[in-house]
Amino acid sequence: MSYFLLGMLMWFPVLGPLKELQMSEMGKMIYLFLMSIIPTVPAGWLAFAGDAVYRSYDIPYRMWGMSVQQDQQIAAAIWSTAAPTRPAT
DSSP states (O other), X not given: OHHHHHHHHHXXXXXXXXXXXXXXXXXXXXXXXXXXXXXXXXXXXXXXXXXXXXXGGOOSOOTTSOOHHHHHHHHHXXXXXXXXXXXXX
């Protein structure tokens, strides 16, 4: 429920019901651009990490047979494509 409410709050300055509380068109473009850039930092960190990011995650048994690096790269791809649709918290 909190993700839904935070998502609504994130989109309020762009698509809110009150026109006087919305940003200008240029402000909306800059705001949406910045909201898509913020998740790039942790996604890049996951994608290009040489070893396991979390020590407890580096276990010998892997559920689907993929390496830690492959799993982190898939997580980074999901994060960078799905993150712009959710709040950056």
